[in-house]
Amino acid sequence: MSKSKIPQEMFQHVVNNALDFLGQSIIEIKEKPKYSVIHFHASIELILKARLMAEHWSLVVSPKKQADWQEFTQGKFVSVTLEEASTRLEKVAQSGLGDKALKSFRTVTKHRNQMVHFYHNAETEKAGIQRLQAIVKEQLTAWYFLHDLMLGQWKETFESWEKNISEIDAKLREHHEFLKVVYEELKPSIKDMVVSGYVFLECPSCGFMSEKHLNDQNCLYESECLVCGLHEQCLKIQCSECEEGEVLYRGEPSAKCSMCGAVHNGSHLLETFIDDGEAYMAIKDGGDYPFPLNCGECMGYETVVQISESEYLCTQCFAVSDTYGMCGWCNDESTSLSEDTYWKGCEFCDGRAGWDKD
Ligand SMILES: [Zn+2]
Numbered sequence: 001m002s003k004s005k006i007p008q009e010m011f012q013h014v015v016n017n018a019l020d021f022l023g024q025s026i027i028e029i030k031e032k033p034k035y036s037v038i039h040f041h042a043s044i045e046l047i048l049k050a051r052l053m054a055e056h057w058s059l060v061v062s063p064k065k066q067a068d069w070q071e072f073t074q075g076k077f078v079s080v081t082l083e084e085a086s087t088r089l090e091k092v093a094q095s096g097l098g099d100k101a102l103k104s105f106r107t108v109t110k111h112r113n114q115m116v117h118f119y120h121n122a123e124t125e126k127a128g129i130q131r132l133q134a135i136v137k138e139q140l141t142a143w144y145f146l147h148d149l150m151l152g153q154w155k156e157t158f159e160s161w162e163k164n165i166s167e168i169d170a171k172l173r174e175h176h177e178f179l180k181v182v183y184e185e186l187k188p189s190i191k192d193m194v195v196s197g198y199v200f201l202e203c204p205s206c207g208f209m210s211e212k213h214l215n216d217q218n219c220l221y222e223s224e225c226l227v228c229g230l231h232e233q234c235l236k237i238q239c240s241e242c243e244e245g246e247v248l249y250r251g252e253p254s255a256k257c258s259m260c261g262a263v264h265n266g267s268h269l270l271e272t273f274i275d276d277g278e279a280y281m282a283i284k285d286g287g288d289y290p291f292p293l294n295c296g297e298c299m300g301y302e303t304v305v306q307i308s309e310s311e312y313l314c315t316q317c318f319a320v321s322d323t324y325g326m327c328g329w330c331n332d333e334s335t336s337l338s339e340d341t342y343w344k345g346c347e348f349c350d351g352r353a354g355w356d357k358d
């Protein structure tokens with residue numbers, strides 16, 4: 001990282017601005033929803049830019065323009081769009097947003113543009129309340145991902161603002177009250193769903209007991225919050241410590257047992273499925289059991305297990321794949337293989353092309 005090259009002051013200025021806009025957006029939501037959306041959107045863009053700046057200042061300049069230090073320091077430059085920032089975070093900074101975060105940021109951008117061009121105040125009270133609820137949902141979801149990036153994956157960059165970030169988090173969660181109506185309306189149907197076997201847990205984004213889960217162990221499913229719409233890839237296994245409690249993985253390979261609190265990571269997940277799978281194979285035909293496979297997403301070595309007939313989960317990055325294959329050159333099995341692996345190789349070898357070069 002060439003952080004020393006960018007004036008620390010400019011970087012701090014961008015982050016402070018972003019948090020300022022976020023604060024504004026929270027205050028404005030009820031009285032001035034239009035400005036709330038605009039400010040919220042601006043703060044997402046600034047946070048992404050700040051993360052890019054921490055890598056190198058020129059990454060903030062639009063790819064369509066030549067980056068110029070003089071112009072940059074004077075603020076006379078065209079900056080990256082959300083899509084461009086996302087691509088650079090992934091390709092250059094090697095710290096991408098992830099599909100779900102990007103999708104939720106895109107929603108905010110889309111509505112920001114609609115608000116700027118079409119919003120008018122003369123709407124019925126009912127329409128106004130519905131619009132408010134929709135905005136709160138979007139902001140809570142986008143914030144859930146943004147907050148997670150800033151305090152997790154991008155911790156190093158935003159460490160000094162940890163306290164401010166947590167304060168904003170608390171304030172934004174007070175918006176809870178706007179969604180309470182939605183939750184109240186859902187209560188009867190949630191009750192029915194519990195009777196038919198679903199489990200409802202507290203949603204990590206909006207905080208209501210409205211996150212719908214399956215009651216099954218060892219199967220992969222997508223949870224859905226009926227209030228705010230948050231989706232997560234989930235998987236439950238039995239706790240290997242107390243052998244009674246349940247461990248619920250939510251989109252990442254780390255989770256706690258509901259009974260004894262033991263922390264389980266990806267290797268617990270790996271063990272669970274490899275043991276079951278091998279036992280099953282031994283009964284079936286005693287054939288060769290190829291798992292764990294390598295992961296083509298995160299380049300994990302022997303991290304992918306089979307969850308069902310056509311679901312392969314990486315216990316390191318939690319990516320799910322519906323196929324896997326064998327590299328034509330090194331014969332290793334892996335997910336996300338490209339075409340013509342004999343020639344091009346896989347994530348773990350250079351294929352025939354690499355061999356010929358030597
Ligand atoms: Zn929720």
Ligand SMILES: [Zn+2]
Nearest residue numbers: 239242257260
């Ligand atoms: Zn336990």
Ligand SMILES: [Zn+2]
Nearest residue numbers: 295298314317
């Ligand atoms: Zn992986």
Ligand SMILES: [Zn+2]
Nearest residue numbers: 327330346349
């Ligand atoms: Zn290979």
